[in-house]
Amino acid sequence: MSSLHAVIMAGGSGTRFWPASRRARPKQFLPLAGGRLLIQATIDRLAGLCDRDHVWIVTNARQAKALHKLLPDFPRDHLVVEPEARDTAPCVALATATIAAIDPQATMIVMPADHVIEPVAEFQRMLRRAAAIAAGSGALVTFGVRPDHPATGYGYIECGERHDQSEPRAFTATRFREKPDQATAQQFLQSGRFLWNSGIFVWTVDAIRRAMQHGNEALGAAADRMLLALRQGQRAQVTRAFKRAPKTSVDYAVMERAEQVVVVEATVRWDDVGSFPAIRAVGVGDDDGNFGLLAGGASQLTLHSRDNIVYAEGRRTVALFGVRDLVVVAVGDAVLVCPKDRAADLKLMVEHVRASGRDDLL
């Protein structure tokens, strides 16, 4: 079996965690993984699965600096810096070229930096299974999470035939569907044939290169140019090719058009920690349903209060008295209060902050 590399995509801005997340401190830098940073937990989750020098982080220049500071042990030459933000397809092309330049027979895992996935042993079993399928069949392998409610915020993958009879179960993926409306999501849930798209992929370098070429010729060409330039040590040419790559997502440009996609059904607890209410899943709760994520000496005191979410960092105390269903955030120079059911719309508040000329808070 070919050697296994892991690419952690750490580009997001995470306005849904403002003011905890800022431009220079996206969601993956928040201590949402039991006190550890999400990015650290993502790296740790790979230990024993990949060699340490087979782990890569693709990120932007601003975050690369922050990463180096927060993770001083992570080798700097494994921080792959995107020349600009161009969605996920050019990001995958750059990562593929980077790995292909040193290990053309590699199998690659591509995964987001900011999800919580547990338990680790099961996660690794699932990835080994996917890597075996990818290396054996040349398929693009993705992971699907079985829905437990008709979410409209996720993409869905429709499952066809079982790929084989091994476990965890793997299916031929027959269709990708971006965020559906409520009625469609309900149908998907009831049919039992749809899984949530987890955004984690496994494929061989060879397979993804062919799939890029097949799905979007300009993307395939950009990946080839980046690989050539890397082999020749021409950094400027890499940047140029990246900037010319089509600004599109890997789901749209590659996965939805690929000839052979297999989806492995996730057997782990998986949470994309999409917004503050998700702290219910990763924070500490009390008897009244108040959940807190408290880092760096922060504490909370609640009285006559139910079902609130508190996120606080640093030596400070958040006191709740007689409130319910609120999100209360206290980080650095900012405090945010909003109802839990508005937390998903937090980008409106971030836009308001920007429109108010308060870029210093972003």
Added chain:
Amino acid sequence: MSSLHAVIMAGGSGTRFWPASRRARPKQFLPLAGGRLLIQATIDRLAGLCDRDHVWIVTNARQAKALHKLLPDFPRDHLVVEPEARDTAPCVALATATIAAIDPQATMIVMPADHVIEPVAEFQRMLRRAAAIAAGSGALVTFGVRPDHPATGYGYIECGERHDQSEPRAFTATRFREKPDQATAQQFLQSGRFLWNSGIFVWTVDAIRRAMQHGNEALGAAADRMLLALRQGQRAQVTRAFKRAPKTSVDYAVMERAEQVVVVEATVRWDDVGSFPAIRAVGVGDDDGNFGLLAGGASQLTLHSRDNIVYAEGRRTVALFGVRDLVVVAVGDAVLVCPKDRAADLKLMVEHVRASGRDDLL
């Protein structure tokens, strides 16, 4: 007419402004007077009415230190330090003895440190009128505020005959009534004969000494002993007499039993700034009914939010998104969120903080 002295009583702890107010920083030290500290505004309000060296502040030892730091221009020997907290009657006895020792013919104003009263010119006109009545008749003079709602949190004074035909109007006070129940408060309001007790008094040294003797013999004796000890320069004897004085309020021990009390109807805007919602009266509002009191570089940003109260100090921003009728406080190491209609019960939260072993926050 005798010379006019003013005694500012600055003893309260102000749990209703926690966490802005703390043990070492009671309400009168908060910047609730248009950015100025309440105590500073109280002193400033006397300018032109009393000589500067006729202004006294009675307080406890802890606050005396803080006062000296915050008001370095205020003469230290005019800070009268209570040996212990014994309610308002011993406090008035000590203040009376202090002034009597240097100016036996004085007329005294006694007033709280933590009220907002405007406009200043009208306040002074009202006090001059009261001082003239006190000096002319030997009555204890108090001020009453005409109720605009059936408040149950204030004491009431019942008005009898007009004292004379001058303005502002003055009446013989026929009865004091402590905080009434809702039905009684409603009757008081409808009768038109009751005014809220403002806690501001004017009397001659001679009159208050006689009234203490008449109302509570032990109190009168304590005042006499303190005066004697002060004249003899015996500080320890003053402390001893103070600690032996009955622990009771001046309203109960003196005013309610006095033979001759006159109430002057206040012609000023008067606010005791009793709890956070009172910031509506002293803060800055926006078009959505959000009122903020922001000091030391604090700011607020609100979106889809109505009728909230924000109190913040220091370089920080409070962002409200989609909330209404909340109190949000961010001061030092603490953030508080509670509904406006629970703000009057904030002492319950303070008790919870104490019970949680978090004395560091008090």
